[in-house]
Amino acid sequence: MTGTRSDDTKKTMVAVPVPEDALEMQPSNPAAAAAEQQLAGLATIETIKKSWNLRSIVLTWIGAALVSFAVSYDQQTYSTYQPYATSEFGSLSLLSTIAVVQNVVSIIQQPVAKLADVYGRLPLLVACVVIVTIGEILLASAKNIQTFAGAQVFFTVGVVGLHLLLVILAGDSSDLRHRALMNVVPYAPGLITAWTASYVTSAVLKDTSWRWGYGVFAIIVPIISIPLLATLYYHQRKARKQYPVETGPSLGLKHHCLVIQQLDPIGLILFCAGMALILVPITLASTSTNTWKSGHIIAMIVVGVVCFVGFVLWEWKWAQWPVIPLTILKGRTGSFGIIAAILDYASWYTTSPYLYTYLLVVRNLSVKAATNISIIIPFTAVLGQLGAGVVAKYAGRYKWITAAGIGLKVLGLGLMLRYRHADSSLGSFAVAQVLQGLGEGIFNTVIAGMQGAVSESLLASIVALFVSSCGVGGAIGAAVAGGIWTNVLPRQLHTNLPASLQAQLAEIYGSVVVAIQFPWGTTERNDINRSYDATMRILIIVALVLASLEFLAVLMLQDFNLKVVDQGRDYGGAVIGKTTAKAAAVPPTDFDGMAKLDHTDTPLEQFDVDRET
Structure with a gap:
């Protein structure tokens, strides 16, 4: 708790250890502080850590690995089916709009972390599994682009929520020295799924349709989640019997209303509405008759700006529990870590929404080959994060590990710009993707540094803030990509296509299937390739600028030793690195x-x- 030390306390000069939760997020007024009570979710995980041992942790993570495996397969194949789904609806250009929606929705992870602290990890995991299943069913059964886009909300909330909770579980079950290494576990299945996903997508698109590609995971995800959920349920019951805890008086409906109030729903709605209403029109403007002069485009942007102004005023003057934890952002590590996360995902999402389409058209790759190239970044990101986690465990200095990762990413984008042409080396282009992926993975070491800058009680909050910031960056990057793609590509096609194809411009622009129907090597296909290449060039340059700014933000992080900070941490029980349950x-x-x-x-x-x- 913060406050002014009294004169009597100053005179005694007694050596008093600082409590671990000294850096605790506080409501902005005394009345709100009085309403605080021990959170049931945190109390539950504390009792579980007292009761489990190394074997219990291993069994828990076997179940977590199975969930990660299913989710990784889902995500690896998901992006492959998207161009075919949107092309079927005649809306290929809306890929970036969908990406904006996904990233705006992912911003809600801060409330997910709060709910996990209040109600426990297990109920939130169950909720996320159910939401993912609903999302897959809606995706598979979508009859129009509106339903397909709406299904992204359920899918994104569920998948990002699962990843968030697994990263929080990694923090719950490891000490600070091993945390960078444990954070990679939820993403480790990507080492396998990255190279086998192409076989799955090729078989699905050949024998059935993209709808089955989504629908099958509505069956797989809930079934494969059973071992993890059952393990957590068993340990939760066991812990409650051995270590009964009091979580404050039960207030029934009043208690649940207080929890909702602490989620700051007004601030969250204003922030998400502002993001969506400003970024989505950027991707839609070129589809309107008068582009930026269209009334609905102007109205959305104006309302979005008003929402943002309202958000700032609400958080500054009236919010008792701000959606953005300002206490965390007061430190250099928290504030610049968030800035770096936003820039990192903005850079990534500037090129990723249309990378697969570019590979099909400009590179003339098969579905399998294009899938393999497009998943190089997530595959090598796992390797980069794994290697960085090992180095962080022994070296302890997370800052320069993170900076090295961004350096690799900048180099990769530079090579991607150089080797983007249809007649350039595909191998060199693949190397550029490898460097970017390694850099992305190494960058995630910054999470361990941000966790080291706060107490263990804020673990879920700092992870959720990082994930939410990545969502903000992804939404910005996708909006920039959509704005460039939907404005530049049609003009390039209009300039490059012969007069005989001008009537088909809208079809070529709106469907990757139509674009690749023109035989390779013909004048028409070369004109199409040149248009796509010119558009991708601008996207890569923007991504390169954002990554360079990200590097500067990382240099502003405080450089401290994770091993030294770890010596003063009390984890309250057995965790990886301290499995004796001794504080x-x-x-x-x-x-x-x-x-x-x-x-x-x-x-x-x-x-x-x-x-x-």
């Missing part, structure tokens, strides 16, 4: 409440809060 010793403290550690090895933001304690 870590708290380092000696001086009268001012600060641990006697090398200041270069400890987050300054913790010192700042300690001085106020």
Whole structure:
């Protein structure tokens, strides 16, 4: 808790250890603070950690790996089916709009983390599995682009929620030294699914249709989630019997209303509405008759700006529990980590929505080959994150590991720009994707640094804030990609296509299937390729600029040693790295409440809060 130290306390000068939750998010007024109580979800995971051992953790993560495997397969094949689905609806250009919707929806992960702290990890995992299943059913049965786009909401909430909860579970079950390594576990199945997904998509598109590609996961995901859910349920019951806990008086409906209030629904709605109403029109403007002069485009942007202004005013003046935890953002690691995350995903999503389409058209690749190239980045990202996790475990310095990753990403984008042409080396283009993927994976080490800058009680909040920031960046990047694609490509086609094909311009622009029907090597196909190539060039340049800014943001992170910070952490039970269920010793403290550690090895933001304690 923050506050002013009394004169009597100053005179005693007693050595008092700083509580682990000193950097706790606080409501903005005393009345709200009085309403706080011990969160049932946090109490439950604390009792589970007291009761489980290494075997329990391993069994839990076997179940988690199965869920990760299914979700990874789902995501790897999902993007392959999208161009065929949107082409069937005659709306290929709306790929970026769908990406914006997905990323805006992913911003809601902050409330998911709060609900996980209140009600527990298990109920939220069950809810996410159900939501993913609903999303897959809606995707498979969509009859128009509106239903297909709406299904993205369910799919994205469920999938991103599952990933978030698995990363939170990694934090629950590991110490700080091993956390960067454990954070890769939810993404590790990508090492296998990345190269087998192309066989699945090719078989599905050959023998059935893209609808079955989505529909089959409505069966797989709930079934394969049973081992993880059953394991958590067993340990939860066991822990409650051995270590009964009190979570404050039950308030019934009043308690649930308080929880909803703490989610800051007004701020969340204003923020998401502002993001959507500003970014979506960017991707839709070229489809309107008068482009930016269209009344509905102008109206959406104006309302979006009003929502953003309302969001800022609400969070500043009236929000008791702000949707953006300002306490976390006061430190360099938290604030610049969030900026770097936004820029990272903005850069990635500037090129990714149309990469697969580009490979089919400009590179003339088969479905299988295009899928293999498009999944190089997620595949090598897992390798990069795994390697970075090992280095972070022994070196402890997360900042320069993260900076090295962004350097690789910038190099990869530069090579992608150089080798994007139809007649350039496909191998060199693939190497560019490898470098970008390694850089993306290494960058995720920043999560461990951000977790090291706050207490264990804020683990879920900091992870959710990072994931939400990635969603913001992804929405911005997808909107930029859509704005460029929908404005530049039609003009390029109009300029390059012969007069005999001008009547088919809308069909060529709106469907990848129509674009690749023109034989390779013909004048018409070369004109189409040149138009796509010119559009992709602009997308890559924008991504390169954003990645360069990301590198500067990473340089502003505080450089502290994760191993030293880990020595002062009390994990409350058995975790990977400390499986004896014995609390870590708290380092000696001086009268001012600060641990006697090398200041270069400890987050300054913790010192700042300690001085106020």
